[in-house]
Amino acid sequence: MSWIDIGHIDEVPLRGARLVKTHIGCIAVFRTAEAEVYAATNSCPHKGGPLSEGIVHGQSVTCPLHNWVFDLNTGEAQGADDGHITTYPVRLEDGRILLDDSAVTRRSAA
Numbered sequence: 001m002s003w004i005d006i007g008h009i010d011e012v013p014l015r016g017a018r019l020v021k022t023h024i025g026c027i028a029v030f031r032t033a034e035a036e037v038y039a040a041t042n043s044c045p046h047k048g049g050p051l052s053e054g055i056v057h058g059q060s061v062t063c064p065l066h067n068w069v070f071d072l073n074t075g076e077a078q079g080a081d082d083g084h085i086t087t088y089p090v091r092l093e094d095g096r097i098l099l100d101d102s103a104v105t106r107r108s109a110a
């Protein structure tokens with residue numbers, strides 16, 4: 001893995017998200033109430049809703065358009081809905097958010 005610094009956790013709203021530019025376009029970086037971070041595609045597989053504008057609760061995000069809920073660990077839709085979002089490895093180090101650059105590079109080459 002090749003980790004790149006994509007910003008400080010304080011730049012991401014609590015229970016919200018921020019968009020980060022990568023080789024494959026913008027991805028959403030989410031911050032939970034417990035100050036955990038997750039990264040995933042910004043586009044909802046239902047009808048393309050902007051997940052970065054959704055509400056983060058627990059380790060999930062609710063799409064702002066039709067309220068589908070996605071687990072940020074697995075990317076799987078919860079409940080009766082059937083869908084999946086791509087997630088990307090991120091970690092925190094001294095408040096800095098590190099994204100696995102090789103993961104987003106690899107996906108762009110596929």
Ligand code: FES
Pocket residue numbers: 044045046047048049063064065066067068
């Ligand atoms: S576009 Fe996300 S739930 Fe419909």
